[in-house]
Amino acid sequence: MAARKERKVDVAALRMSPIHGIKPISDHPEWLEIDSIEDDPTNPGRETSESLRYQRREPSIRDSYDIIGHIVYPIVVCQHPDETKRQQGLYMNIDGHGRRDQLRRRNESRIWALVYPPLSLEQRVCFRQTLGAAQEQFDAVSVIKDLDVLAQERGLDLSNAADVQVLIRDLPEKVRRYEEDLLMLARWDLDSANAVALGESYKRGSNVIGLDKIRAMTKIVDAVQKFHPELYKSAGGDRKLTKTLASMYGDMKFSTGTRSQEAIRKVASAIRELPEDDALVTRFFKDELDHTALAPYAKTRGGTKDIVGVCGDLAQLLVLVDPAELSDQERRALTGITSMIGPLVSDAVPA
Numbered sequence: 001m002a003a004r005k006e007r008k009v010d011v012a013a014l015r016m017s018p019i020h021g022i023k024p025i026s027d028h029p030e031w032l033e034i035d036s037i038e039d040d041p042t043n044p045g046r047e048t049s050e051s052l053r054y055q056r057r058e059p060s061i062r063d064s065y066d067i068i069g070h071i072v073y074p075i076v077v078c079q080h081p082d083e084t085k086r087q088q089g090l091y092m093n094i095d096g097h098g099r100r101d102q103l104r105r106r107n108e109s110r111i112w113a114l115v116y117p118p119l120s121l122e123q124r125v126c127f128r129q130t131l132g133a134a135q136e137q138f139d140a141v142s143v144i145k146d147l148d149v150l151a152q153e154r155g156l157d158l159s160n161a162a163d164v165q166v167l168i169r170d171l172p173e174k175v176r177r178y179e180e181d182l183l184m185l186a187r188w189d190l191d192s193a194n195a196v197a198l199g200e201s202y203k204r205g206s207n208v209i210g211l212d213k214i215r216a217m218t219k220i221v222d223a224v225q226k227f228h229p230e231l232y233k234s235a236g237g238d239r240k241l242t243k244t245l246a247s248m249y250g251d252m253k254f255s256t257g258t259r260s261q262e263a264i265r266k267v268a269s270a271i272r273e274l275p276e277d278d279a280l281v282t283r284f285f286k287d288e289l290d291h292t293a294l295a296p297y298a299k300t301r302g303g304t305k306d307i308v309g310v311c312g313d314l315a316q317l318l319v320l321v322d323p324a325e326l327s328d329q330e331r332r333a334l335t336g337i338t339s340m341i342g343p344l345v346s347d348a349v350p351a
Helices: 052-068 083-087 097-105 121-133 140-154 161-168 179-185 190-195 211-227 229-234 237-250 260-273 279-286 304-318 328-346
Strands: 030-033 075-079 091-095 110-116
Touching: 052 097, 075 097, 075 121, 091 097, 091 110, 091 121, 097 110, 121 140, 140 161, 140 179, 140 190, 161 179, 179 211, 211 229, 211 237, 211 260, 211 328, 229 237, 229 279, 260 279
Parallel strands: 075 110
Antiparallel strands: 030 110, 075 091
16 A cells, blocks of 8 residues: 655745735734624635535534533624725624624624624635634635635636636645646636536526536536537637526436436537537537437447446455555545545435
């Protein structure tokens, strides 16, 4: 078994963060009126009523209050970045939406807070991502929204892979680990995807596009780019095609008679099999057709015998593995396989 490799960290890049060296206005937290703390409209953590992340953490927050009698860890705020509101004694929430929500439910009027001086939007994004990574970090879909904000603040282009790498280099390791998914998500039209509840930290209705399906639909875009180059150009490239796919997914075009994951796979396969710039593929996107229009042209996949055999071999190998001895490369490989297996079995019907 290969020895575990140490992760390479660019400490110099981390120390270039716009929040490096930032200090609160006092070493001690202070009591603030809850109503004096405003939400940052760009902060994904503010949506506690729709947050699956908060739903997982709320019982622990509630129990700790009942056991101890108060909130132990202060929330983090900054003096309001708007000068007029700052003069009115208002603050902006950086981290601690769940704790504040818990106190509001208990009709409390004040909360313990660590107060920082006014912070720019860029600083607030970096600060909340850093603090969030020390708790239960946001998923990649929520992170990409913050990167979009950062890109605009820093004059970078989220559709440029090099710019995405620049954006994450001074963020915590838990964020940097998402690099592959963030590069993929950066190709998507974020506004249209958000309209159909793209994400795993937040749920708006039942038709949620999880990251697994985003990966699968990105393969459709890849297939169009490679096998139908003229269509790819005329359709507007990544952003326009992903906008169309998000719309089709929201309209249940991948749900007729099968699991959506399987329908997406067949569409990608058919696009690879049909002749270059085939008229049917063009019409599929132009008219936003149901997946069944392309499904008959998908390449037939091998039976389950091979899958069972491979799973058996993998099980025999894994039973001998010591997790502490896994190398980074081995860990990434297993993580990739896990992300592929989950969607395949999540909707399976027992025999």
